[in-house]
Amino acid sequence: MILEMKRITKRFGSVIALDGVNLELAKGEAHALVGENGAGKSTLMKVLAGVHQPDSGEVILNGKSVDISSPAESQMLGIAIIHQELNLIPYLSVAENVFLGREPKNLGFVDYKKMRKDTKALLDQFGIELSPRSLVKDLSIGERQIVEILKALSLNPEILIMDEPTAVLTDKETEKLFELIDLLKQRNVSVIYISHRLPELKRVCERLTVLRDGKWIKTDVLEHFSEHDIANLMVGRELEDMYPPLPTKFGNEILRVEGLTQNPNFQDVSFTLKEGEIVGFAGLIGAGRSELATAIFGGDPADEGIVSLKGQQVNYKNPIQAVKGGFGFATEDRKQTGLILDMSIAQNITLPNLRKYQRVGFVNRKLEKADIQKQVKNLNIKLHSVNQPVKNLSGGNQQKVVLAKWLVANTEIFLFDEPTRGIDVGAKREIYHLISNLAKEGKGVIVISSELPELLGICNRILVMHNGRISGEFNHEEATEQQLMKKATGL
Amino acid sequence: MANLETEIEVTKDRKLYNWMQYFWSNYSVVFAFIVLFIVASIASDHFLSPLNITNMLRQISVIGILAVGMTFVILIGGIDLSVGSVLALTGTIVMASQVDFGTSIFTAILFGLVAGALIGVINGVIITYGKIAAFITTLAMMTIARSTALYYADAGAIAGSNMDYRAIGNEYLFGIPIPVYIFAFVVVIAFILLEKTTFGRHIYAVGGNSSAAHLSAVPINKITIMTYMICGLTAAIGAVIETSRLNSVSTSSSGSMYELDAIAAVIIGGTKLTGGQGRIIGTVFGILILAILSNIMNLLNISPYIQGVVKGAIILVAVLLQKRS
Ligand SMILES: Nc1ncnc2c1ncn2[C@@H]1O[C@H](COP(=O)(O)OP(=O)(O)OP(=O)(O)O)[C@@H](O)[C@H]1O
Numbered sequence: 001m002i003l004e005m006k007r008i009t010k011r012f013g014s015v016i017a018l019d020g021v022n023l024e025l026a027k028g029e030a031h032a033l034v035g036e037n038g039a040g041k042s043t044l045m046k047v048l049a050g051v052h053q054p055d056s057g058e059v060i061l062n063g064k065s066v067d068i069s070s071p072a073e074s075q076m077l078g079i080a081i082i083h084q085e086l087n088l089i090p091y092l093s094v095a096e097n098v099f100l101g102r103e104p105k106n107l108g109f110v111d112y113k114k115m116r117k118d119t120k121a122l123l124d125q126f127g128i129e130l131s132p133r134s135l136v137k138d139l140s141i142g143e144r145q146i147v148e149i150l151k152a153l154s155l156n157p158e159i160l161i162m163d164e165p166t167a168v169l170t171d172k173e174t175e176k177l178f179e180l181i182d183l184l185k186q187r188n189v190s191v192i193y194i195s196h197r198l199p200e201l202k203r204v205c206e207r208l209t210v211l212r213d214g215k216w217i218k219t220d221v222l223e224h225f226s227e228h229d230i231a232n233l234m235v236g237r238e239l240e241d242m243y244p245p246l247p248t249k250f251g252n253e254i255l256r257v258e259g260l261t262q263n264p265n266f267q268d269v270s271f272t273l274k275e276g277e278i279v280g281f282a283g284l285i286g287a288g289r290s291e292l293a294t295a296i297f298g299g300d301p302a303d304e305g306i307v308s309l310k311g312q313q314v315n316y317k318n319p320i321q322a323v324k325g326g327f328g329f330a331t332e333d334r335k336q337t338g339l340i341l342d343m344s345i346a347q348n349i350t351l352p353n354l355r356k357y358q359r360v361g362f363v364n365r366k367l368e369k370a371d372i373q374k375q376v377k378n379l380n381i382k383l384h385s386v387n388q389p390v391k392n393l394s395g396g397n398q399q400k401v402v403l404a405k406w407l408v409a410n411t412e413i414f415l416f417d418e419p420t421r422g423i424d425v426g427a428k429r430e431i432y433h434l435i436s437n438l439a440k441e442g443k444g445v446i447v448i449s450s451e452l453p454e455l456l457g458i459c460n461r462i463l464v465m466h467n468g469r470i471s472g473e474f475n476h477e478e479a480t481e482q483q484l485m486k487k488a489t490g491l
Numbered sequence: 492m493a494n495l496e497t498e499i500e501v502t503k504d505r506k507l508y509n510w511m512q513y514f515w516s517n518y519s520v521v522f523a524f525i526v527l528f529i530v531a532s533i534a535s536d537h538f539l540s541p542l543n544i545t546n547m548l549r550q551i552s553v554i555g556i557l558a559v560g561m562t563f564v565i566l567i568g569g570i571d572l573s574v575g576s577v578l579a580l581t582g583t584i585v586m587a588s589q590v591d592f593g594t595s596i597f598t599a600i601l602f603g604l605v606a607g608a609l610i611g612v613i614n615g616v617i618i619t620y621g622k623i624a625a626f627i628t629t630l631a632m633m634t635i636a637r638s639t640a641l642y643y644a645d646a647g648a649i650a651g652s653n654m655d656y657r658a659i660g661n662e663y664l665f666g667i668p669i670p671v672y673i674f675a676f677v678v679v680i681a682f683i684l685l686e687k688t689t690f691g692r693h694i695y696a697v698g699g700n701s702s703a704a705h706l707s708a709v710p711i712n713k714i715t716i717m718t719y720m721i722c723g724l725t726a727a728i729g730a731v732i733e734t735s736r737l738n739s740v741s742t743s744s745s746g747s748m749y750e751l752d753a754i755a756a757v758i759i760g761g762t763k764l765t766g767g768q769g770r771i772i773g774t775v776f777g778i779l780i781l782a783i784l785s786n787i788m789n790l791l792n793i794s795p796y797i798q799g800v801v802k803g804a805i806i807l808v809a810v811l812l813q814k815r816s
């Protein structure tokens with residue numbers, strides 16, 4: 001065993017995030033770490049990364065008991081981590097971010113040439129076309145994730161921790177990542193792999209450890225379990241029917257988009273949405289799906305084209321108009337555009353629709369509280385108090401807060417951009433049912449997702465985008481993963 | 492669900508502990524104030540005398556009011572360097588209206604307040620729609636406002652003749668100077684705005700993450716402009732007190748460097764310069780800390796030339812402590 005973590009306990013105030021958790025890792029093994037949202041996975045990894053100090057328990061590395069008191073020390077011990085939340089510096093270039101704090105030097109000056117060359121080599125290894133000089137702020141969230149991965153790889157670690165690395169990647173980049181992990185394993189690097197995408201676990205990992213509510217549940221060889229078994233172990237009960245029945249009763253056309261263009265992000269996009277219908281958008285990173293949703297919502301208005309709501313042209317200039325018109329937009333990147341991390345859970349949930357709780361400019365906390373409690377219950381958000389800062393929630397629970405924001409608003413048309421990113425299987429199922437119920441109530445729903453199975457599972461129709469244009473449209477009955485993939489890659 | 496119930500089930504002492512932790516992380520400035528207060532009372536017998544206390548409170552009122560306005564601006568992640576000069580300009584307007592245009596005191600004050608708010612709006616519009624950094628915009632406004640005042644009065648002073656005007660800055664009510672009431676009133680209004688209203692919620696949202704706020708239908712430009720307007724307005728309120736005290740305005744020295752003290756108070760009070768975090772109560776204690784410091788140093792006959800070193804050190808310590816938590 002290269003690493004053993006024994007009886008690790010960690011509290012945050014009165015919250016017990018980890019309660020006597022064990023984890024062991026063999027050399028050259030990829031080890032899956034799974035559990036529901038808030039189970040303690042990220043916290044356990046942050047103990048290894050030197051971000052958190054455990055209250056009790058022992059970490060044994062290469063047979064020696066170690067005390068990891070800082071991230072720098074963790075790096076020195078040969079541990080690299082790709083955190084669940086991205087931690088790049090927006091105004092630095094890709095190369096500068098990858099080598100941050102470890103810049104190659106020449107006569108005391110930073111050797112930018114070497115830095116860019118090494119970064120380029122890493123990028124090539126990943127097969128991604130990105131300039132080492134581009135600023136991180138101009139990258140998509142998927143590209144940022146790749147930069148994070150490269151940053152960890154450039155450390156040449158013995159142990160590599162990946163906390164939901166594929167949550168923001170599409171299938172193509174994901175496959176690249178898996179090939180890289182295979183390569184690392186051959187080089188005897190050990191990998192701890194956290195993911196809520198259960199199908200990919202077997203592709204990557206040999207063993208798994210399950211956590212539930214901060215407690216260790218099981219460590220075993222992955223082959224012994226089906227996806228269904230893993231899901232049941234995570235939630236501690238029997239899960240049934242992942243996807244709800246498709247909506248069937250449609251009302252009038254509620255949204256019509258014609259020839260919408262925003263250079264260079266998307267061109268000539270047209271589609272319609274009926275009341276009670278769920279329409280999916282598939283595509284690769286950079287296909288322009290998020291930009292399209294942002295434009296419809298008025299976040300960054302389009303250059304040309306028409307958006308009509310119930311037959312009337314609206315073309316929103318800002319999100320305020322869109323929200324008044326009944327639109328809700330759960331963005332893909334909760335940290336950058338979804339949440340105000342320092343504000344409380346409650347304040348985040350009511351932010352888009354504060355006017356609803358307003359009496360002559362004053363916020364009526366009682367009215368507010370009732371709605372907040374309802375959504376916390378509805379989405380089963382795991383929290384200590386609704387007044388705690390939203391940044392203290394686990395990743396998946398933060399995601400639920402993003403959804404809750406638009407459920408309390410009087411939303412008629414939902415734009416969900418990666419609604420289940422980072423959400424555990426049990427909660428995913430709940431969200432699919434929730435989306436289906438929204439449709440049943442006659443709302444129009446648009447779902448953008450990089451997980452094809454979920455689009456196939458819940459959407460009446462799926463549109464595929466490639467390079468900013470709609471490249472295919474499928475009804476539920478005729479769509480298959482292969483076809484979607486083909487259109488998404490522009491074949 | 493279960494989570495909410497556990498919230499209620501939390502035992503009493505746990506609650507107390509959590510509350511104390513919360514209090515400490517949010518209000519460590521209060522403890523700093525208490526410590527300083529005790530040290531000051533021991534160091535000098537005069538410190539606790541009613542005369543000294545009321546004088547001290549009156550002296551901080553003007554900067555205190557500016558600091559309240561500054562809190563709004565810093566909460567949205569901005570800065571306003573122009574408040575000192577705006578104080579001089581609006582003070583000039585108030586005095587000139589009375590002396591050169593013969594308006595009533597009331598009208599003169601109204602002109603001053605409207606002018607202050609208007610300058611704030613101009614700052615805000617340039618920052619939002621002109622997309623020029625707040626630091627640069629308000630730096631420019633600082634020189635423009637000062638220069639306008641200097642030009643009008645040939646760099647001299649404008650002295651008033653209406654003795655009634657002096658009352659605002661010099662009279663007492665129940666033994667407490669009028670400016671202190673005005674300061675308290677401004678603080679209460681600010682507290683209500685920030686803690687209880689939609690506007691306040693929006694301020695924290697814009698300061699915390701403006702792109703998320705934008706996509707949550709928060710009118711970020713409007714909110715930004717309004718915070719600068721409030722800041723300009725508080726500068727004008729400060730101007731009224733300041734000019735009334737001597738019944739005169741000095742276009743060259745009125746309000747000079749006030750922006751720095753105001754910003755210092757806000758920072759010591761725990762408001763983050765990056766925006767999104769901070770409370771008005773913090774600012775009040777920040778200003779009190781600055782006041783006690785300079786008061787006690789004066790009482791102890793410490794050279795005013797060295798007092799800046801102490802003030803600077805306190806600011807650094809405050810920011811260091813913030814970084815810790
Ligand atoms: N800094 C913190 N302060 C307070 N509570 C925290 C903090 N960090 C984590 N927690 C709590 O600890 C628990 C475990 O969180 P953790 O982030 O480890 O979950 P996770 O298993 O990674 O979940 P997810 O799948 O959603 O990412 C949660 O209840 C969370 O609210």
Ligand SMILES: [Mg+2]
Pocket residue numbers: 041042043084163394395396
């Ligand atoms: Mg996590």
